[in-house]
Amino acid sequence: MTQVEQWPVDTRRIHWAWLVAGAAFVTLIGAAGFRAVPSVLIDPLHEEFGWSHATISSAVSVNLVLFGVISPFAAALMDRLGMRRVVAGALVLVAAGSGLTVFMTASWQLLLCWGVLVGVGTGSMSMAFVATVTGRWFVRHRGLVSGILTAAGATGQLVFLPLVAALATDxxxxxxxxxxxxxxxxxxxxxxxxxxxxxSDVGTTAYGATPDSATADGPVTGSSATRAVRALTSAARTRTFWLLAGGFAICGMSTNGLVGTHFVTAAHDHGMPHTTAASLLAVIGIFDVAGTIFSGWLTDRVDPRLLLGAYYTLRGVSLMILPSLFAPDTEPSMWVFIIFYGLDWIATVPPTVALCRNRFGVSGPVVFGWVFASHQVGAAIAAVGAGAIRDTQGSYDLAWFMAGGLCVVAAALSLAVRPIREPQHPETRS
Known part of the structure; x- marks a missing residue:
C-alpha cells in the first residue's frame, strides 16, 4: 500500500497494531490534559469571579455528562468515518474549548467552553475509543493493551496537575x-x-488474529446515530447491561466526579497548598499506570467479575478512611492512600471492556460506550453533589463516606453478572 511505503517503518519487524496503539496512547494523554484544569482552578475562579463551588462544579458536570454520552455515538461514527478523522477533529475541538476559556467573563461561557466544547471533544476520545482500537487491531494481548490505553487517559489527566497548578499559581x-x-x-x-x-488499510490483519477470529475490518454503512441507539436498545433488554452500567456509574462517582474534581479543594480546606495536593493526584496517576496495566494482564487470565468485585470493595474502604488522613502536610498515612488508590483508580476498565466484548460481540465497543456514559453521569452527579455538600456543610466528609458505601454496592452488582460458561456467537446477547 502507498501509505505503508511512505512511512519509514519496517513493518516486517513492527506490527502496525503497535503503531496504532502508540498513537492512541499519546492521543489519550493529550486529550486528557485539559481535563486536569477544572480541579485545580475551582478556587482561582471562585476568587476572581465570585462564582460558587456548585456553579463551577456544574460546568464540570456538563463536561462529564457529555464526555460519556458522546462516547457511543463517537464509537459508531468511527465505524463509518474512521478513527483518524474523528479523533483529529475531536482534538481540534478540545483545543478550541480550552483556548476560548481564557476570554470568558460569565458563568454561561464557562459552561460552553469547559462543559460543551471540551466535553464533546474529549468524549470522542474516551474509553469507547480504547475499545474500538483493541477490538479492531488486537486479538492477542487485548486485555493488556486495554489496560495500557486506559491508563493513558486517566494518567494524562493527573500528571498534568502539578504543571497546571504551578502555572496557575505563578x-x-x-x-x-x-x-x-x-x-x-x-x-x-x-x-x-x-x-x-x-x-486491511495497511495490508495486514489484527495482531494475533487467526482465520476464525471475530474482528471488524471495514466501514459500517448506515447512520452512526441509529447504530448507537440500536446497540443501546438491544443491550438494555439484558440484565448484564444494567449491572455493568450501575457499577460503572458508581465507579465514575468515586473517581472523576469526586476525587478527580474535589480532592485538591478538600486538601486545601485542611491547610494543604494547591500545588502539593495537585502533586498527590499526579502520584495517583503514576501508580494508576502500573495498576491499570496489571489489571489488563489479569483480565486475560482471571474472571473479570471477580476482579471488579475486589476493585470496588477495596476502593470503598479506602474512601471511607480518607477524611481522617487530610492534614496541612503529607503524612505517611496519606502516602499509603495515594499509592493504594492510584493502583485501583481505573483498574475497573479492562475487565468491564472484556465483559462487554464477551456479552455483546462485535457491538461491544458501542455497548461499552453506553456503559461508559453511565460512568460519566455518575461522575457528573458526584461533581455537583460534592460541591453542594461543601457549600452547605463546610466540608467534604459526607461525600467521602457516601462514595465509599456506594462502592460496596458496585462490588455486589459486578459479582451478580452471570459467568460465561462457553464461547458465544458474536451477535449473542446475554
Missing part, C-alpha cells in the same frame, strides 16, 4: 488553559501520521 489560571490547548493541537499531526482505521 501566572494566573488563563496560562494553563492556553498551554493545554496548544498541547492538544500538537497531537493532531501524530494522529494523521500513524492512526489507521483497519488492518
Amino acid at each position: 501566572h494566573g489560571w488563563r496560562t494553563p488553559a492556553a498551554v493545554v490547548a496548544i498541547a492538544a493541537l500538537a497531537v493532531v499531526p501524530l494522529v494523521l501520521a500513524l492512526l489507521r482505521d483497519y488492518p
Whole structure:
C-alpha cells in the first residue's frame, strides 16, 4: 500500500497494531490534559469571579455528562468515518474549548467552553475509543493493551496537575488553559501520521488474529446515530447491561466526579497548598499506570467479575478512611492512600471492556460506550453533589463516606453478572 511505503517503518519487524496503539496512547494523554484544569482552578475562579463551588462544579458536570454520552455515538461514527478523522477533529475541538476559556467573563461561557466544547471533544476520545482500537487491531494481548490505553487517559489527566497548578499559581489560571490547548493541537499531526482505521488499510490483519477470529475490518454503512441507539436498545433488554452500567456509574462517582474534581479543594480546606495536593493526584496517576496495566494482564487470565468485585470493595474502604488522613502536610498515612488508590483508580476498565466484548460481540465497543456514559453521569452527579455538600456543610466528609458505601454496592452488582460458561456467537446477547 502507498501509505505503508511512505512511512519509514519496517513493518516486517513492527506490527502496525503497535503503531496504532502508540498513537492512541499519546492521543489519550493529550486529550486528557485539559481535563486536569477544572480541579485545580475551582478556587482561582471562585476568587476572581465570585462564582460558587456548585456553579463551577456544574460546568464540570456538563463536561462529564457529555464526555460519556458522546462516547457511543463517537464509537459508531468511527465505524463509518474512521478513527483518524474523528479523533483529529475531536482534538481540534478540545483545543478550541480550552483556548476560548481564557476570554470568558460569565458563568454561561464557562459552561460552553469547559462543559460543551471540551466535553464533546474529549468524549470522542474516551474509553469507547480504547475499545474500538483493541477490538479492531488486537486479538492477542487485548486485555493488556486495554489496560495500557486506559491508563493513558486517566494518567494524562493527573500528571498534568502539578504543571497546571504551578502555572496557575505563578501566572494566573488563563496560562494553563492556553498551554493545554496548544498541547492538544500538537497531537493532531501524530494522529494523521500513524492512526489507521483497519488492518486491511495497511495490508495486514489484527495482531494475533487467526482465520476464525471475530474482528471488524471495514466501514459500517448506515447512520452512526441509529447504530448507537440500536446497540443501546438491544443491550438494555439484558440484565448484564444494567449491572455493568450501575457499577460503572458508581465507579465514575468515586473517581472523576469526586476525587478527580474535589480532592485538591478538600486538601486545601485542611491547610494543604494547591500545588502539593495537585502533586498527590499526579502520584495517583503514576501508580494508576502500573495498576491499570496489571489489571489488563489479569483480565486475560482471571474472571473479570471477580476482579471488579475486589476493585470496588477495596476502593470503598479506602474512601471511607480518607477524611481522617487530610492534614496541612503529607503524612505517611496519606502516602499509603495515594499509592493504594492510584493502583485501583481505573483498574475497573479492562475487565468491564472484556465483559462487554464477551456479552455483546462485535457491538461491544458501542455497548461499552453506553456503559461508559453511565460512568460519566455518575461522575457528573458526584461533581455537583460534592460541591453542594461543601457549600452547605463546610466540608467534604459526607461525600467521602457516601462514595465509599456506594462502592460496596458496585462490588455486589459486578459479582451478580452471570459467568460465561462457553464461547458465544458474536451477535449473542446475554
